[in-house]
Amino acid sequence: MKIVTTRRISQTFFFSIFVWFCIVGTVGQKWWQLRGWPINWFLQLDPLVAIGTILTTHTFYRPLLWALATIILTIVFGRFFCSWVCPFGSLHHFTGFLGNRRKSAAQKIQLNKYRRAQCIKYFVLVLFLSMAAFPSLAATLQTGLLDPIPLITRSFNLVLLPIADSPVSFVSIAQRFYEGAWLILAVFLTAVFLNLLIPRFYCRFICPLGALFAIFSRFAIWRIGKREKECIDCKLCEKACEGGCGPAGNIRISECVLCFNCRQDCKDELIGYQTQSSLAGEVTNPDISRRGFVLSLAGGIFAVPAVRLSGKLAGNWHYKVIRPPGALAEEEFLKRCIKCGQCMRLCPTNVIQPSGIEAGLENLWTPVLNNRIGSSGCQLNCTACGQICPTSAIRPITLAEKLGTDEFSDAGPIKLGTAFFDRGRCLPWAMDKPCIVCQENCPLSPKAIYTREYFSTVRDGIFTVKRAVDKTIETVEETIAPGKFATGDYYCISEDGERSKIAANTENTLVISADKRFGKIPAAGGKIEVQVRLQRPYVDIEKCTGCGVCEHECPVSGRRAVRVSAEGETRSADRALLLKR
């Protein structure tokens, strides 16, 4: 059995389980739902996730320990991950093959030669890691922007899967929405279509994870190399070289992704995978200039303060950054979030959304709640996002901690923010229309939204009595359409101030409620007033957890009349609205 065939099987295998992990990412117990599928496994294998968080937090979070295995295997065998495991790499491998299969051998050799620009990925890596490494200057973890595992996880889960699933509605019953998904898709498609230009374009020029593996593969014990110094120099070994590492000459070990195509293509079987260095010579170090290194290092150091000049981590923080329950305080959060989108994928109500850049560049694709999207706000009895977060940017809280019960009763429930009423838009406040949808939907017990009764005279609501018999009053004005005041919310006030509910109304005639009569039946020519009974909503700020269910349900469906903003969120003391007791 040829090793290249084995490699293809391995790539297919890992790509398939990766796709499978995307499909099963729905909270549930059916075999094709979440159950115990280790859907974070690829993220955990990714050493860039591990090293990035180590740099920002100085700890190696237990679930990421898989990355150590990847690192050790890389030190021993070289960049096996890129050509054997990485689902993004496999995708590039395959599209590169498809796009260039009609080209001649000479063209292919030309396409797959080593290029100086392959050093760009090292600068990308250095830039990201230096952004993460200097906490005194404000550290932020931005590797997730280009780290292939978070990138493909995000792209598949938040874009491709919803598109594929929308006609069949198999994975999720309701259509999933992700705000700004077009940008995620654009990045993904760009990366994929660049393979038509040069195979594995992303892997060779951009991939910071590949760059990291290149560094770890320096001392690889087994390596690809020529067994003889001299050969016929047919260059056929470079025809399908995935890494562009130039195996015909001085092979660049740091670029070699162990695809074994060279070994396959060498007619004289002169290329092997062995402990001996290539007899034709090899280059172990990545080809990076000192100037480029210093520039990208300095760029990373100064990028964070530059990004933060907008004050989004200071007083100018964005009130719309409502993080999922259990999210760390903002600075700590940004040190851990890798923008993989697993929380957004898993969220049963689809309320967790990828952030745009309005809350700061660093925030791109980090999770925020948008209560206008999805089936409801943050569900009271759900902690899925924290349980799935691979880096604990959202802590794996228990239900007791979220709800503030049991041992957490002193701390109280976790607040995501606070709901605020926009009295200029709220129906009972601004338009004298009865509505208590928000109050009814508040999931808390006791409810955080309460109402106060208020009677408001309707527009042109003073009528002159034409005739009144017991409970039936006919008006002089001919403006009352049948049924207008018969909803049960309208009341009739007599001249002596008696208020009674209007039970029915026909054309220009009001009938007051049967169980009530005016103390004095209004005389002809007297005045009556029609009032509407309103229950105006208020937020009990001590109870509100900012779950956003009210905002989701608000019938003022454009700009909602009740909106959650992040003030009062538990995770940051300086955004509190009330003193802690």
Add this chain to the structure above:
Amino acid sequence: MTEENDRNFGRRRFLARAAKAGISIAAAAGASYLLYDSKGPGAGGKAKELVTLPDFSLPARPGQTISVVKGSDRIRTLNKAIELLGGIERFIRPGETVAIKPNVAFASPPMLAATTHPDLVAELVRLCLNKARAKKVIVTDNPINDPASCFALSGIGKAASQAGAKIILPKAHLFRHTTLAGGKLIKDWPVFYEPFAGADKLIGIAPVKDHHRSAASMTMKNFYGLLGGRRNIFHQDINTIIAELAMMVRPTLVILDGTEVMMTNGPTGGSVSDLRRANTLIASTDMVAADSYGCGLLDLKVTDLPYLAKAQSAGVGTTDIDSLKPIFATIS
């Protein structure tokens, strides 16, 4: 021969590489072990290192706790008041660093008496530097408005630096988190710490003002300026926070300036018609006593200011001024 050499060379290279690979693996595993974190972050993120402000107070000297001097000239009343308590030398030793905390809360002119009078600050600086031969005097506050404009417009910045003091404006790195033992509100809260941490003595110097939330702002309320963060949240429980401030900050001496008293529209005032001349200046080592005397200047009783009783029961000082045998003097 060359082939043999090549092979030997190759073997040596391989061994070197294998050794390096082994070391790399060991390093990776070792680093992982050192950095290993099985639990992930806790609810509060990383625990902050908490600090406690030093205690600047001196042992009490019975009969020389509080002095009240009547007179319209602040400089003379200040000198007299301190002299009556034993002179500035009682409080400041040669070579010491003195922190002075005036009320620089607003960017308002000295005339409005919303801030400590600059002449008073300057004179106090001179007393410390020239008479008590302090090594260094710093004048600092964390104002509500923009600090630089507050120090400039109140006149305190210029007066103090001309007198030889160093002005320290609040900056984020000067704040540290503190928790007041026995406190209810000051818990893991940022305080303006660094300037005071390096000082040997602390003198608070504040005007007597009406205050919307707390009825009166005097020497105790003056230390509100030490709070960082979103401190306006404490306005919900103003009496407790003032009492807790008095527990947290233990000044060497406080000066309460009642020469001109802001009677109405405090704490900002805004009109001279808010002011009344009371021609009184108090020096005291007991903030509670100073404020208890000062509230009389606002036509308030001690019981009108619940924070006084709270502070007294917390053992900060006494509202019973007579028990301290205050020293009265008048300068014509």
Add this chain to the structure above:
Amino acid sequence: MGLIHGRARRLESAVSICLLSILFLIGLGVFIKQFDMDMSRFGISTESDTGTIRQPPLRSIVPAGFEALSEITSYNPENLYEKIDGKASLYVESGFKELFTQRFVSTSDESLWFELFVYDMAAVRNAFSVYSVQTRAEAVILPAFAYAYKTGNALFFVHGRYYIELVGSAESGELFKAMTEVAQKIQANLTVDDDSRIAELALFPQEDLVPGSVKLYLANAFGFEGLTDTFTARYQIDDETITGFISKRPDLQDAQAVAKSYYNFLIENGAVVKNTAGKTLEGKIVDFYDTTEIVFATGPFVAGIHEAQSQQAAEKLAIMLINKLSKAAKAESND
């Protein structure tokens, strides 16, 4: 050359097989891992639909001439004390699940209002227990309901697993009429699956029984741990009020064991054995600080008399109980 390459190919195949085995093991590992699920970590309870918003089980119950004065408010075991403070433990210890409350006011007289309390006690016995132990002294039994009574300003009843209180602001006929209407609407609208009557109530002889005096103690009756699910009833015998009790056990042996241990409990706490006139009660009567206590087992029932002033009356009631219970035991064993 051919030999070397042949060996190389074999090695290649061997390595491939090794690698494929590793892939197989990874696949197997993933497959095994997927069985490892604990949905409660995600906040998903496998038993009930706790993830949904709870709506009170009440439909429109506003009585004629009244309107709602407040929203329906609900309380759970954690925050019940916010509503009823010190009394919360009584409910919580008796299986309380949820309380819904709402206030209604007369449309003609603002001073006439009442508050409705609907306690979901999870089971009819729990509901009856909290109902019965709180029964007010001046209770007037309402025969229109299964278990219900009224006082001057209030109405209390059990409806399936719910215990319901209607507390008025005044002693008024109009209020009482409205509260009765609410009670009837609840009976008609609030569906309950466990509506069964409590069998033990029929075990008390009706003669001389004080109406509405039956109480159910779910645990710790008379301060004795062993007496669970114990019903007590008051009797008016010879101008004296006497309390009898019955607790149904699984079988005769258990009943005898509980009767024995309760008897020992009384002796340990200072009771003195008494002689009896009638033979049937020999060895079952004790004097407990000048009151008479009787305990015996009949069939699967533990029963007896508690704190009777007169031994004569106590024995009379005891014999009434024995007769009734032995009939019941016989009927049961015949089934």
